Amino acid sequence: MKNNITRWSLLLVVIAGISLAVIYRDQLDASVLEQWVQRAGTAGPLVFMLIYAIGTVFFLPGSVLTLAGGALFGPVWGTLYNLTGATLGATLAFIVARYLTSGWVEKKTAGRLKQLKDGVEGEGWRFVAFVRLVPLFPFNLLNYALGLTRIKLSHYVIASYLCMLPGAIAYTYLGYALKEAVGGEADIQEMIQIGIFASALLAIVAYLPRIIAHLRRGPTLQVVDLKQKIDQGEDLLILDVRTPAEFIGEQGHIASAKNIPLEALAGRMDELAEYLEHTVAIVCRTDRRSAKAAQLLARKGYADVHVVRNGMTAWNKADYSVER
Known part of the structure; x- marks a missing residue:
């Protein structure tokens, strides 16, 4: 009392x-x-x-x-x-x-x-x-x-x-x-x-x-390394920042990926709050939009952000499985 x-x-x-x-x-x-x-x-x-x-x-x-x-x-x-x-x-x-x-x-x-x-x-x-x-x-x-x-x-x-x-x-x-x-x-x-x-x-x-x-943004991630992390069951977020049409389009998308277009990312940060201290791998068609998204996440305090080098283009070239 x-x-x-x-x-x-x-x-x-x-x-x-x-x-x-x-x-x-x-x-x-x-x-x-x-x-x-x-x-x-x-x-x-x-x-x-x-x-x-x-x-x-x-x-x-x-x-x-x-x-x-x-x-x-x-x-x-x-x-x-x-x-x-x-x-x-x-x-x-x-x-x-x-x-x-x-x-x-x-x-x-x-x-x-x-x-x-x-x-x-x-x-x-x-x-x-x-x-x-x-x-x-x-x-x-x-x-x-x-x-x-x-x-x-x-x-x-x-x-x-x-x-x-x-x-x-x-x-x-x-x-x-x-x-x-x-x-x-x-x-x-x-x-x-x-x-x-x-x-x-x-x-x-x-x-x-x-x-x-820049310091909080990790090094780029090769698709082979990303595939290995997925196969090993690592707890990471794969963030696909392409448009919804691209996400389900010709290139397809990685099975466990979450799609938030780059243009909408700033307004949908709350959807990623649980990954603040987790590894985040960002993909797009190549890696230009991914680099911009990585800068945005790093400025918001995300601790382990990686750009997937050459994105879905490299993923498809390696003949890894996708969903469409």
């Missing part, structure tokens, strides 16, 4: 905090934060990190806080304070979600949702690292969502801290650059250098999803 009262009280605090943050979020800007930090004196950095942590729990815009950290403390210390505050807040949200839903999630999740949850838990820190480097979901919401899994707290904290670093550096430096530009404290040459460096950092962060997607 006492446990339930504590949980309900904590839930009400979180809901009230998020509601207030949404209502008054327009009143939070760098000037207000600067006043609070200055009033705190030598404890200013601690106050800032505490505000950042609480803001993360209550869904305050992290971009405003990160830019403010760069403007207040510079690119080096600002990055440290931003990253520490964000990680503290992410950890608090993770713990709150785990405490509030302890046992309930395990009892209620079933079907595809359970398979998705099991896949995330199986990936563990690697999944945390991926979603931190490639922000597929809103940061504040993701912290609570990951708390619903059984990912180890230590793995969550370490992976979050390390993999949020590139973004923290880029946006902290941007906040510092904006302050220098508005304040006019740097000469023109220095401002150009600051602007170029800030732009380069942002470009690197923007390009990270493509880099990670």
